[in-house]
Structures are given as structure tokens and as C-alpha cells.
Amino acid sequence: MAAGMVPLATGSDGAGSVRIPAAWCAIVGLKPTNGVLPARDRAGLNTPGPLARHAHDAAAYLRALTGHQDLAPASPRSVGWSSTLGFADTSPAVADTARSALRRLVGAGLLAPTDIAVRLRDPAPAWSGLRDASHGASPAVTELISDNDGHLREIFARVDVLATPTTPHPPHGHEGPGPRMSVALTWAFNISGHPAVTLPAGTTPAGEPVGLQLVTRHGGERLLLHLAVEAEKVFFPARSVGLR
Numbered sequence: 001m002a003a004g005m006v007p008l009a010t011g012s013d014g015a016g017s018v019r020i021p022a023a024w025c026a027i028v029g030l031k032p033t034n035g036v037l038p039a040r041d042r043a044g045l046n047t048p049g050p051l052a053r054h055a056h057d058a059a060a061y062l063r064a065l066t067g068h069q070d071l072a073p074a075s076p077r078s079v080g081w082s083s084t085l086g087f088a089d090t091s092p093a094v095a096d097t098a099r100s101a102l103r104r105l106v107g108a109g110l111l112a113p114t115d116i117a118v119r120l121r122d123p124a125p126a127w128s129g130l131r132d133a134s135h136g137a138s139p140a141v142t143e144l145i146s147d148n149d150g151h152l153r154e155i156f157a158r159v160d161v162l163a164t165p166t167t168p169h170p171p172h173g174h175e176g177p178g179p180r181m182s183v184a185l186t187w188a189f190n191i192s193g194h195p196a197v198t199l200p201a202g203t204t205p206a207g208e209p210v211g212l213q214l215v216t217r218h219g220g221e222r223l224l225l226h227l228a229v230e231a232e233k234v235f236f237p238a239r240s241v242g243l244r
Helices: 017-025 055-066 092-107 124-132 138-157 187-192 221-235
Strands: 008-013 028-031 045-051 075-080 112-114 161-165 196-203 210-216
Touching: 008 028, 008 055, 017 028, 017 187, 017 210, 028 055, 028 221, 045 161, 045 196, 075 092, 075 138, 075 187, 092 161, 092 196, 092 210, 092 221, 124 138, 124 187, 138 187, 161 196, 161 221, 210 221
Parallel strands: 075 112, 075 161
Antiparallel strands: 008 045, 028 045, 028 196, 161 210, 196 210
16 A cells, blocks of 8 residues: 555454554554444454545545445534543654644644543453453453443543544564554554544654544544545645545
């Protein structure tokens, strides 16, 4: 995708596996609302989604598979920011790069900032518990999910969009991520089911690609893709608009 060999590809996002590689390759990646497309695992966490160089192509993917014929304009939408979701150990360089990209979208009139406090519980035990449960989730997992779902309801009662870095750290090399949790900012939304898109946000001072993740209410894929299309005009004004 990033090399321009193909215009569109499909992936499976069970903890961030569409959004994270998209962020690290400076392309667009969408995880739709859980259930919009058939899940690829028993736990219902793994959702098909597109990776594309152009947001219009990701929108074409969604239209082809769901029958939706339009995006969802109406701007500006209120946006809240969190670099950590309340628990992630996010690199300052990554957070600064993603927030700078968000400021550009605010400056372009696409989003209107709203101060919110985001304090989710680390979803790691819930994600593992859902994947491993053969006879239903444990009470501890159920409580964790319920707490985070309640907090997300409060957040989306105040803002239309929640913005975060897509990953807490810059891309790793072939040696792998080591102990760092690359999924820390993505897998909460595999559990909650909210749709999320990653957009190219630029690079850190060291030249490492960073993604800006936008999350919205259930069923809000078309809003996210509208924002992605408009963001592309802000970030890459000279770029062609893709296949459509």
C-alpha cells in the first residue's frame, strides 16, 4: 500500500492490526463498528477493515460491502483529545506529533476542541479474557468492560469524536516490539466496538511515522471517513484523490 503497488487492501483488526500498520506506513486504516461486517473470531473482536492510500478508496470499500452510498458531512464536530486513554505509556514525540496534526484539523474548521478527561482502565485483561474464555467472561472481565463502556458513553455524550495517537510508540524494527504494548491505544475499541480510523499525522523529529486515531460513536464509520477525506485535503493538498 505505502509503496503504491496496490490502491486498496483488506485487513483484520482484532487489537489494532489494521490501524497500527497503517499508522506506521503513513496510510489510512479503518476499523468499522463491531458487527457491521462479519467478525473473524469467536469473541467478536476481529473486524475486517480497509487499508488505503486515499480515504476515498476506504470509503469505496465500505460502500461496496455495506451498501452505504454517502459519507456523513456536517462539520465542525466536537473532539476530545487523550494521549494515553488514562493508562498507556505514550512517547512524548508520538503524542506531540499526533496532537499537532489534530490542531491542523481544528484550524481547518473540521473539528472543534472540547476539554474532557479520559480515564479508561487498561483493557489488557479484558481482551485476553474474551479471547481465552470458553465458558463466558469472568466477573472481573465483565466488570472491567462495564466500567470502560460506561466511561465511553460519558465521553461520547460530550464529544462527537475522541482523538488519540494510534500507537503509543514509533515503529519498531524487524526485531519486534519487545515489551512495549503497541496495541495499548487501539484494542480498547475492539472490545467496546466503536469504529476508529487512523490518519497519517506526520513524523517525529527522528523521522518516524505517526498516526492520528479518530474514534466515534457506534455506527459512525461514514463520519470518520468524511473526516478522513477532508483531512487528506488539509495534510496533502496536492495529492490526487484516489479511485473513488
